[in-house]
Amino acid sequence: MKEFTMKYAHTNIAARDWKALAAFYCTVFNCRIKQPERSYSGEWLDRGTGLSEARLEGAHLLLPGFDDNGPTLEIFTYAEMVETADSMANHRGYTHIAFEVDDVRTVYDKALKEGGIPLGKVTEKPVPGIGTLIFVYFKDPEGNIIEILSWNRE
Structure with missing residues (x-):
């Protein structure tokens, strides 16, 4: 069986206001925005995400303790957001x-x-x-x- 090279890439937060949330992480945790900022839409995004007519904007944040090639915290705001219940530490899934x-x-x-x-x-x-x-x-x-x-x- 062929061995594949793998590395952790990023974690995404879908935010109501990506700029304000990115500013919080930059201020509190010394993250930095990794340019370029992102603005995506189109059939390719719909196909990959399983959404319909998705549009998003946001950025990747460089995390403290890593160089510019390390994993990032990706913060995006979708044009259409779906609200969810408040999460707690014991909710199933990512917490x-x-x-x-x-x-x-x-x-x-x-x-x-x-x-x-x-x-x-x-x-x-x-x-x-x-x-x-x-x-x-x-x-x-x-x-x-x-x-x-x-x-x-x-």
């Missing part, structure tokens, strides 16, 4: 993205100041043989769940 940070409390405070929505409380948990995990879950301004975490290593 959150996570960022490892130096100081959970400082980044959490910054996220809330920039429009983040609290879910949990900053929590510390000793993990034998590894160190102490410090983490918290919250939502971005559009309700997508984010975990931030750090480790105090033993």
